[in-house]
Structures are given as C-alpha cells and as structure tokens.
Amino acid sequence: MPIVTVKMLEGRSDDQKKVLVEKVTAAVTETTGAPAERVTVIIEEMKKNHFATAGVRASDQ
Template identity: 40%
Template sequence: MPTFHVELFEGRSLEQKRQFVEAITKTTCESLGVEPNSVEIILTEVKREHWATAGKLWSEA
C-alpha cells in the first residue's frame, strides 16, 4: 500500500486538493500497478510562518 505524506502551504482550495490527490492516485496506479483503494495520501497544510528556506521564513519572503 503506497502512502504519501505531502506537506504544502495552506490556502489551496478543496477543488485544488481534490485534483491533486486524484492525479497522484492515477499516476501511482499506472506506474506501480496497484488499485486506487490501496493508495493513501496524507496532506498536511503548514502556515508560511512555520516553514523556512535558506534561513528565511516564507511568511517574510
């Protein structure tokens, strides 16, 4: 059972998240030969103030 943990900035719409998980599921089924009901996707939304790159918070970029 493939399980994906995806961290992304908060703020995307329900429709965007729906399209994303459908695309990941479809691609996983095609490439790994598994059934859709075996694909698990966990989305974790993170505030920009809780994420930093190169020593800078994304909320301050």
C-alpha cells in the first residue's frame, strides 16, 4: 500500500491536482507493481508565506 505525499505551494486548480494524482498513481503502479486501488496520494498545500528558499519567502518574490 504505497502512500505518496506531494507538498506544493497553493494555487493549482482542481483540474491540475486531478491530473497530478492520476499521473503519480500511474508512476507508482508502473514502478512498484502495486495495483492502483492500493496507491494513496496526499496533497499538502502550503501558503506562499510558509515556504522559503535561500531565506526568501515565496510570497516575497
């Protein structure tokens, strides 16, 4: 039962997230042999002011 967590900044549409989940599920199924029914994908969205690279928040760019 593979569980995949995708962490990303908020702002993607529901359609984009739907396609992401479908493609991640397909990749996990292809590489592990696990049936799609057993693959769980969790999307964790972060606000842009909760994520920083090189000391700069994404909301400040």
